[in-house]
Each structure stands twice: as structure tokens, then as C-alpha cells.
Amino acid sequence: MKPFKIRDIAIDPPLILSPMAGVTDYTFRRLVKRRGGVGLVVSEFVSVEGLTRGNPKSKRQMHFDESERPYAVQIFGGRAERMAMGAEMAEEIGADILDVNCGCPAPKVVKNGGGSGLLREPERLEEILKEIKKVITIPLTLKLRTGFSDATINVVEVAKMAEQCGVEHIQVHGRTREQGYKGLANWELIKAVKDAVSVPVSGNGDITSLEYGMRRWRETGVDGILIGRGAMQNPWIFRQFADVLAGREPYQPDLAEKKAVLLEFFELCLEEMPELVALGKMKQLAGQFTKGLVGGAQFRQTLYHSHSAAEILDNISIYFRTLAERDDFGDGMVEADQTDSDIMSCDAFTQTGRDANAVSASVVR
Numbered sequence: 001m002k003p004f005k006i007r008d009i010a011i012d013p014p015l016i017l018s019p020m021a022g023v024t025d026y027t028f029r030r031l032v033k034r035r036g037g038v039g040l041v042v043s044e045f046v047s048v049e050g051l052t053r054g055n056p057k058s059k060r061q062m063h064f065d066e067s068e069r070p071y072a073v074q075i076f077g078g079r080a081e082r083m084a085m086g087a088e089m090a091e092e093i094g095a096d097i098l099d100v101n102c103g104c105p106a107p108k109v110v111k112n113g114g115g116s117g118l119l120r121e122p123e124r125l126e127e128i129l130k131e132i133k134k135v136i137t138i139p140l141t142l143k144l145r146t147g148f149s150d151a152t153i154n155v156v157e158v159a160k161m162a163e164q165c166g167v168e169h170i171q172v173h174g175r176t177r178e179q180g181y182k183g184l185a186n187w188e189l190i191k192a193v194k195d196a197v198s199v200p201v202s203g204n205g206d207i208t209s210l211e212y213g214m215r216r217w218r219e220t221g222v223d224g225i226l227i228g229r230g231a232m233q234n235p236w237i238f239r240q241f242a243d244v245l246a247g248r249e250p251y252q253p254d255l256a257e258k259k260a261v262l263l264e265f266f267e268l269c270l271e272e273m274p275e276l277v278a279l280g281k282m283k284q285l286a287g288q289f290t291k292g293l294v295g296g297a298q299f300r301q302t303l304y305h306s307h308s309a310a311e312i313l314d315n316i317s318i319y320f321r322t323l324a325e326r327d328d329f330g331d332g333m334v335e336a337d338q339t340d341s342d343i344m345s346c347d348a349f350t351q352t353g354r355d356a357n358a359v360s361a362s363v364v365r
Helices: 026-035 056-061 080-092 115-120 122-135 155-164 187-196 210-220 229-233 237-245 255-272 275-289 296-304 309-326 351-360
Strands: 004-006 009-011 015-017 040-047 071-076 097-102 140-145 170-173 201-204 224-227
Touching (some): 015 237, 026 040, 040 056, 097 115, 115 140, 140 155, 155 170, 155 187, 187 201, 255 275, 275 296
Parallel strands (some): 015 224, 071 097, 140 170
């Protein structure tokens, strides 16, 4: 479990913030990066159809800060010429790595031949990868699922083909397109890919705790792991993994720091977007961040029903002050961790996330 390289780019620690549509934008990536322990961050997945037609939202999704490096832009689409054009644009804005999405299960993406739809047409994916390799000089990587359905598992064959096309890092989400985000990820298939190719392979799926992540890492021998939802619940998870890898006790934030990170995220949002959009983004993060907190469900409801920045800030202060004084809040319950398919889906976010993106699409940086 050591740092690895994508060509000459060191991924150190070997921990990757997994791309999540509507989540891993400029504000969230910086929030997580500041906590430490992240070896690579990836953009939200960007439509090459929008990008190559001058859509302001698509261009805005590629925006990044120098502090985020190494930084990968992930693109999706089903047409080789458009994918190549989008890849060139990503390199031009300064991305360190170009990542192709072959995993999104959203019907509107699949029906146009993109995302996990490419798993049904390996020849089309091969053409896309070859066309991209002709026009970029930065490393090309691939994010894919195990197959389109349980009856058509082809991840090993696709990974071998991708390596032949010049892909330099393969990231496997251990579910089929048919599964969506339900059930458990199949890490045995991730291991099969690792055993079948010589390029670095990273695994993705269900990593929300240190114990589970370390166990999967040891069992599969993957070069790196991707964390998505786990980073929303716990922005310090990368630092904690890095601590364990270095033989240290994992860092544990106190109540004051948990409060501070919520306030910091809201401040970052307000810097980048109108207040209405910032409120939506804050409520979206709260849906995951409050899991595992005492009285988290009731605290979350107070945030959902906040209608201004002042209300959000007041409710955060009340919650953490109450916890500090009484070590309790509301019903005192701590929720069990459950997969939230809305958050993880590349097609559907929480309602607040949809509202935020709808508004932000009309705001040009």
C-alpha cells in the first residue's frame, strides 16, 4: 500500500476523491483537499456535448485551483470526435489527467452511448480511447463498472483492451450498470482486473470506514482506492487513511472542528455562487455529513428548513452549542449508515442538489 504513479504523476497518498455529479465541484474538492490525505481529485463528470458547444456550465465544471493538483477532468459522451475535442479542451485548461467515464448508469447518458452504455459497445469505447490518445499529451485514465448487467460481466476484457489503447490507470466501480448504486460492490472482480493488467488499478465501492477500506485493499492488492459518499459523511476520511498507512493513530476531529468545517463549506459556497444556490449545496452536504452525529436527523431537518444564510448559521451554532453543553441533541439518536443512491447517482441528486444545480447553471463565472 504505497504511493503509485500515473506516468510521472505521483498519487501520494494513493487515495482518490471519486467524482460525484453535483457534488465534487470546485467548492467541495477544496474543502476535502484542505483536510489532507487526498492523492488525486477528479472533477464532476463533464458532458463533451455541452463542452464542445460552448455550454457555460460545462466549462465551469472544469474550473480548478492550483492547490488541487494533481487534478483530473472526467468527461463523458458516446461520439469519438466529440470526446477527443473535449479531451483537448481539458488539457488546454491545465488538467493533469484526462479521465473517461464508462460507469454512469443514468438512462439519459446510456441512451446516447455514453457512461456505462459503452460497456455494451467495447468497439466504440476502443475508438474513443484511440482518438483521445491522438490529441492529448497528458495521461489518459478510465473509470468503468464491472459490466452492463450480471449476464454481461466484461470488465476484465474491457480493461485489457483499454491498456492496449494506452490507458494508464484503470478505476473500477464494483457494480454493474444494472445494479446502479444498490447492493454491495464486487471487489473480487476489481481484484481480477488488478491481476489482468499491468497499469495501476484502483477500486471503488462502499468505502465509508477505515476498517472496510483497509480490508478490501489488503484482499485485492489494488494500487489505490476511491472514496465518494464517505468523504461527504467524513471529510477527514482521507487524512485518517493516510494516518493508518503511515502507522499513526487516525485523526479524530472534535466538535469544534466539525462545526468549523460546515461553516467553511458554506463560506466557500457563498464565495462562488448566489445565496440560494449556496443554501442548496449546504443542505446537500448536510444530508450525508449529519449521519453519525448525535441527533443528526433532527439537526438535518433544521438545516433543510432554513431559508437564509443567517438561519443556516444560527442553526449550526445552536446544534453544536447544545452538544457541547449537554452531549445530546433532540432524540439523541445516531443513524446507521445507509447507502443514499440519490447522492451517489450521476443522474439524480437530492432535491436540494437538483435545485442548486438548476440555479447555478444560469450563473456564469
